[in-house]
Amino acid sequence: MQLSTGNSVWSRCFMAVTLAVAAAAVVVVDAADAVAESNVRLYLGNWAGYVVRGDVHEVSATWVQPEIDCRDPGILQRVVPWVGLNGAQGLDGRVALPLMQTGVESLCASDAAVYAALPGLQVENLAAGMAYADPRIAGTVMNAGAKLADALGAAADGLCSIGVFGGFCSPDKQVDGWWEGYPEPPVSYDDVEVHPGDVMRSVVRWDGGNYLMTLEDRTAKWSRTTAAASPTPPHTAEVVVEGHLDAALPGFDPIVFTDISIDGRPLSDYDAQMYGIPATNRLLAPGPVDGASFTIR
Template identity: 25%
Template sequence: MSAFRLARTATAVLLAVSGAALAAGPADAATPAAASASAHHYGHSYDGGVWGGYVAQGSGFRSVSGSWTMPQVQCNTANDLFAPWVGIDGYGSQTVEQTGVQVDCSSGSPVYSGWYEMYPAPPQYFNDPVDAGDSFTAGVVANGGGSYTLTLTDTTKGWTETTRQRLNAQNVSAEAVIESPSQSYPSFTSLDFSGITVNGRSFDAYSPQAIDSGQYTETALQNGAFSIVPAS
């Protein structure tokens, strides 16, 4: 990805992702007692967080999927928080349908957990074990009629979580990004996305644009793959 810093005018457009929609409650996920980051929403305020990744815009986005490996991180402050995720909507719309893995440093040490979010409903956390070095595949599918299937698989540990949710959404964008809604992220070397597809085609086919808030540097997207590193 070629990195660029979002201008304030572009950021203002992105504020359109914060809004209201109707979402069903989680059917098969639980919020851990230690999930202090649960107050943070992912994917709804591009100017209020730290960003890096790619977004495709248009209409008729029915599915997005991608893979990555969670890096080893070093917590710098208790406010450090970041997550890679894939999703539909969130850029120029009022909802986001998304799933990924977060690293939360509020305990003083990195805590990894899988999650999904049907914004504006809060994120829901899976109880499955997650560690640095685990490889993940995530996907969001729009089934039609406001129904969505979100799937997160830890291919290293061998678990899969699938949940079906409902949301009155528009399906006008698809993303593969990393985000820190706390505006503070732990130190890490690199995070590599691969195999990103949209509607069953390579992400490249949709001419996605880089989105970043200046704290990350992205490599060029090639065959549905790119890397993100903290900006120097």
């Protein structure tokens, strides 16, 4: 089964459920038991990784695209490493938009999982249209849509486990490189392919009037750059893995982000905020920053 990308409800909502992070990021917990470093504050949402607040202009990172293990056939499961500018709360307390990002989505999707998720995804799609008017309300609505999708997905997964849906529960693995200027829908690079084990590199830069987003597959030796005009400067930078809030995550190989650079400086030079995903099957949080790298297991 193939899911369409581009301007569909699916692609808009599930490749970057961004305002869910904006709403959930106000929940802060002591992450001492979840990460190797004690006395760390962890912001919960649908991102796992690090966010830097401030007036930045360029962010970049390298990683190896992981292999995923589809364990819950009735639930849409995704692992999405990406690099971006904007999308989180800036120093002024407002959500910085537009979120300009590029990365790779690895997805587990059966027919049963897709049909179960669609009602919630339609709610999330409506929320994306509220992003500029009121990001907090948009985040609340988007979280409601996510909870609906998760509840129906859990029900579908239970029926799949007892064989009710038969072949409709067979998950397909899909891997897509993409870029996005949220709240506009994401766009896939359909003319190229990404495979598990490929060395990927993302760079997002604002030149004063345009956001330039480059996704490079160093293993397959291709690169794609997209320019999106915007006079709005960036106020946050992200290097994260995205999943779906409160849903099960697939199994996946550890993701090691390396060569992280923000305005030419390593991540360790910044007071970066740690984000984690409270999935139903585990809490996904990044390890400590080591210079220009960190690992998500």
